[in-house]
Amino acid sequence: MARVVHKYGGTSVATADHIKRVARRLEACHANGDQVVAVVSAMGKRTDELYALASEITHHPEPREMDVLLSTGEMVTSTLLSMALHELGLDAVSLTGAQAGIRTTAVYGRARISGIQTERMERELEAGRVVIVAGFQGVSEDFDVTTFGRGGSDTTAVALAAALEADRCEIFTDVAGVYTADPRVCSAARPLREIGYEEMLELATTGARVMHARAVEIGELYDVAIRVASSFDDDAPGTLIHGEMTMEQGNKVRGIAHQDHVAKITVRGVPDRPGIAAHLFEPLADAEVSVDTIVQNASVEKLTDMTFTVAPTDLDDALRVVEAVKTELGAAEVVSEPDLGTVSIVGTGMASAPGFAARMFRTLYDQNINVDMISTSDIRITCVISSERVGDAVRSLHDAFELDRED
Amino acid sequence: MARVVHKYGGTSVATADHIKRVARRLEACHANGDQVVAVVSAMGKRTDELYALASEITHHPEPREMDVLLSTGEMVTSTLLSMALHELGLDAVSLTGAQAGIRTTAVYGRARISGIQTERMERELEAGRVVIVAGFQGVSEDFDVTTFGRGGSDTTAVALAAALEADRCEIFTDVAGVYTADPRVCSAARPLREIGYEEMLELATTGARVMHARAVEIGELYDVAIRVASSFDDDAPGTLIHGEMTMEQGNKVRGIAHQDHVAKITVRGVPDRPGIAAHLFEPLADAEVSVDTIVQNASVEKLTDMTFTVAPTDLDDALRVVEAVKTELGAAEVVSEPDLGTVSIVGTGMASAPGFAARMFRTLYDQNINVDMISTSDIRITCVISSERVGDAVRSLHDAFELDRED
Numbered sequence: 174m175a176r177v178v179h180k181y182g183g184t185s186v187a188t189a190d191h192i193k194r195v196a197r198r199l200e201a202c203h204a205n206g207d208q209v210v211a212v213v214s215a216m217g218k219r220t221d222e223l224y225a226l227a228s229e230i231t232h233h234p235e236p237r238e239m240d241v242l243l244s245t246g247e248m249v250t251s252t253l254l255s256m257a258l259h260e261l262g263l264d265a266v267s268l269t270g271a272q273a274g275i276r277t278t279a280v281y282g283r284a285r286i287s288g289i290q291t292e293r294m295e296r297e298l299e300a301g302r303v304v305i306v307a308g309f310q311g312v313s314e315d316f317d318v319t320t321f322g323r324g325g326s327d328t329t330a331v332a333l334a335a336a337l338e339a340d341r342c343e344i345f346t347d348v349a350g351v352y353t354a355d356p357r358v359c360s361a362a363r364p365l366r367e368i369g370y371e372e373m374l375e376l377a378t379t380g381a382r383v384m385h386a387r388a389v390e391i392g393e394l395y396d397v398a399i400r401v402a403s404s405f406d407d408d409a410p411g412t413l414i415h416g417e418m419t420m421e422q423g424n425k426v427r428g429i430a431h432q433d434h435v436a437k438i439t440v441r442g443v444p445d446r447p448g449i450a451a452h453l454f455e456p457l458a459d460a461e462v463s464v465d466t467i468v469q470n471a472s473v474e475k476l477t478d479m480t481f482t483v484a485p486t487d488l489d490d491a492l493r494v495v496e497a498v499k500t501e502l503g504a505a506e507v508v509s510e511p512d513l514g515t516v517s518i519v520g521t522g523m524a525s526a527p528g529f530a531a532r533m534f535r536t537l538y539d540q541n542i543n544v545d546m547i548s549t550s551d552i553r554i555t556c557v558i559s560s561e562r563v564g565d566a567v568r569s570l571h572d573a574f575e576l577d578r579e580d
Numbered sequence: 581m582a583r584v585v586h587k588y589g590g591t592s593v594a595t596a597d598h599i600k601r602v603a604r605r606l607e608a609c610h611a612n613g614d615q616v617v618a619v620v621s622a623m624g625k626r627t628d629e630l631y632a633l634a635s636e637i638t639h640h641p642e643p644r645e646m647d648v649l650l651s652t653g654e655m656v657t658s659t660l661l662s663m664a665l666h667e668l669g670l671d672a673v674s675l676t677g678a679q680a681g682i683r684t685t686a687v688y689g690r691a692r693i694s695g696i697q698t699e700r701m702e703r704e705l706e707a708g709r710v711v712i713v714a715g716f717q718g719v720s721e722d723f724d725v726t727t728f729g730r731g732g733s734d735t736t737a738v739a740l741a742a743a744l745e746a747d748r749c750e751i752f753t754d755v756a757g758v759y760t761a762d763p764r765v766c767s768a769a770r771p772l773r774e775i776g777y778e779e780m781l782e783l784a785t786t787g788a789r790v791m792h793a794r795a796v797e798i799g800e801l802y803d804v805a806i807r808v809a810s811s812f813d814d815d816a817p818g819t820l821i822h823g824e825m826t827m828e829q830g831n832k833v834r835g836i837a838h839q840d841h842v843a844k845i846t847v848r849g850v851p852d853r854p855g856i857a858a859h860l861f862e863p864l865a866d867a868e869v870s871v872d873t874i875v876q877n878a879s880v881e882k883l884t885d886m887t888f889t890v891a892p893t894d895l896d897d898a899l900r901v902v903e904a905v906k907t908e909l910g911a912a913e914v915v916s917e918p919d920l921g922t923v924s925i926v927g928t929g930m931a932s933a934p935g936f937a938a939r940m941f942r943t944l945y946d947q948n949i950n951v952d953m954i955s956t957s958d959i960r961i962t963c964v965i966s967s968e969r970v971g972d973a974v975r976s977l978h979d980a981f982e983l984d985r986e987d
Contacts, residue, residue, distance in 0.1 A: 189636030223656070229596030230660050231667040238666070238674055242659040245652035249630070252649040253637050259645070260638040267645055271678075272723060293723075316679060316700075 175340040180212040180330035184347040185404035186250050187217035196257035208298045212308040212330040215246025236281035240320045247307035255305045265303040270310035277311035277319045284319035289336035324385030331388040335395035345404035350412030353576035354429040359568045361577040367413040375519040375553040376430045426520040426574040435513050436488040439480040442505025445472040462491045466548040514563035517555040536573040582747040587619040587737035591754040592811035593657050594624035603664035615705045619715045619737040622653025643688035647727045654714035662712045672710040677717035684718035684726045691726035696743035731792030738795040742802035752811035757819030760983035761836040766975045768984040774820040782926040782960040783837045833927040833981040842920050843895040846887040849912025852879040869898045873955040921970035924962040943980040
């Protein structure tokens with residue numbers, strides 16, 4: 174007997190028929206003798222509908238109220254799935270985040286899990302019931318509903334798998350797993366059999382939105398092996414995200430991530446003294462502008478340039494903030510470029526093998542793609558390039574690093 | 581400073597604009613310095629939509645799951661109303677039934693309130709917040725969501741008014757109050773200024789569905805004066821439901837209630853011995869057939885007739901049950917009539933003034949309406965008549981008892 178946690182995203186539970194199909198999958202799992210916990214998202218576009226409802230009332234919804242509102246989407250799915258299991262003759266029980274014992278910080282819209290009290294779930298599992306948990310939500314110390322932000326149901330699933338010491342955590346989605354690149358951009362892209370947590374994080378945060386980064390972080394922290402697979406294709410093996418990579422998987426580019434649209438701001442001619450980064454980025458954080466890649470060039474004649482990227486939607490806010498601190502920083506000028514994108518190669522061990530960077534730059538050069546900015550980590554090399562060349566870059570890099578070949 | 585509980589039904593919160601209008605009403609109330617608690621129903625037809633969703637999954641939804649599903653409708657409204665109040669600059673907080681401390685029995689779909697823990701509500705009111713409570717729901721000892729059945733938000737409002745020792749409980753709906761008769765049937769009908777609990781109960785259970793009977797019962801039990809008024813007309817005074825009636829209001833017909841459709845079953849020639857009623861009605865109860873008016877005629881030669889009414893939708897089930905026990909009862913035959921209705925006059929003190937009954941029968945006779953069956957209580961006389969004559973009966977009785985005149 175194994176204990177398994179499944180998670181079904183919005184497209185997998187979009188209609189009553191989808192929910193019945195999920196129920197049959199869970200039935201098969203239960204028939205194996207497994208203890209089954211299923212985490213569900215809101216049906217199809219329900220979360221968007223709830224956002225739209227709120228926007229008819231106000232453009233600045235109270236975060237506490239927004240969380241209660243959004244949490245109803247997952248509650249609805251959880252009850253319908255439980256009913257569908259009863260219809261198949263199985264005993265099942267739906268639990269809200271609060272009932273599942275998911276305690277969080279009181280930061281509405283992006284609460285973090287502080288602990289999980291598993292007694293109720295354990296009791297239901299012992300009684301032979303399939304436990305359906307409404308994803309994406311928990312409850313604060315004050316018994317107020319909190320949500321985890323977009324993709325939060327992944328976080329629920331992996332956290333429950335950790336707390337319940339589950340044997341498996343399986344994320345069912347509308348794609349066949351984690352791809353070597355976005356298949357909409359690169360037709361040669363294929364699902365990976367397995368990938369490491371760190372690599373997955375780099376892919377996720379740099380544009381491959383198969384799974385929420387926080388869920389992967391929790392998986393790494395508690396050593397939960399996560400399988401990402403299609404809920405529409407029972408035969409596809411999906412991708413296993415885990416910590417133990419075989420020797421062959423290391424030292425290799427595993428995937429190409431990209432972002433179609435980023436904007437770049439450069440603060441030129443800043444006197445090079447301690448604290449300039451803090452003076453620049455603290456007010457940006459205060460204005461809730463999320464800054465992505467940051468590059469500071471080596472200084473020339475005690476003057477340096479600071480460059481960073483932001484989402485295009487944040488560009489105006491960011492420029493206002495930067496212009497306001499420009500004098501304080503003693504900067505010569507502020508310039509920005511709106512129509513950029515990024516392309517990244519991701520894989521462990523790249524830092525110790527400089528050939529990867531060289532091959533990446535050569536590939537882009539051969540395609541006549543100009544590299545505007547470079548940023549690296551131990552397992553990733555990112556180039557900022559023209560937005561309109563992102564697709565060409567992904568395809569040529571996928572080819573250059575032979576990602577169309579099986580693992 | 582007064583403490584008031586408002587309740588807004590589904591039609592009063594059907595759209596974002598409706599919800600904003602409710603918010604402005606609450607704002608005005610709060611500006612008076614009052615402490616305000618608002619209980620809300622699900623928006624418009626949302627409860628029906630949730631039933632429809634469940635019926636796509638199964639025709640026998642698990643009652644526990646149904647309750648969680650339905651409870652989301654009221655949760656959505658409560659958050660949107662809270663947001664609308666924030667938009668007006670007021671501090672407000674939405675509470676689920678569980679958060680409002682409403683403890684119930686674990687009978688899903690028709691839970692009864694066992695107690696209300698008011699600490700959280702008191703704390704929020706003390707902090708100057710408008711408290712919005714999702715109606716129709718509570719939580720069992722096991723922390724499972726329960727609902728009160730249709731009209732349950734009225735029950736929530738009156739129970740909260742009792743527990744919070746509110747000065748007023750106001751039920752806002754889409755009609756101007758409790759009418760002397762159904763205005764769709766009788767154009768002369770007008771809203772009553774006031775009515776007693778018992779009279780209201782007789783009107784409510786005999787067809788005037790302005791307010792849920794259980795809510796009135798709680799009002800009577802805890803002596804909560806309830807005002808029923810239109811949320812669409814600020815100037816209309818509505819109807820006050822309370823216990824202290826002035827001398828003029830007693831001994832008078834207060835309203836005409838009716839049911840358009842009932843079915844009648846008569847069990848003929850039953851040997852008159854102890855226990856026959858039990859032998860007949862216990863199996864009906866077991867089959868969940870709700871029996872309305874029951875009449876047993878005086879026996880002739882130790883044989884009696886038992887007659888009772890049921891909802892037309894329950895007629896087939898009821899007949900099956902009765903046919904099955906017919907032999908055991910020693911009954912001669914079972915006959916039924918499907919196309920009947922009822923008309924009732926309601927008012928305190930009718931039992932001590934036989935003239936009311938006589939005038940009712942004379943009025944129906946003058947209209948050539950045949951009375952099929954009669955049933956009385958201290959404050960009500962009900963006649964079962966042909967379904968197609970119900971409208972005529974209501975109008976002629978309204979006229980005969982001069983109900984078009986002001987109180």
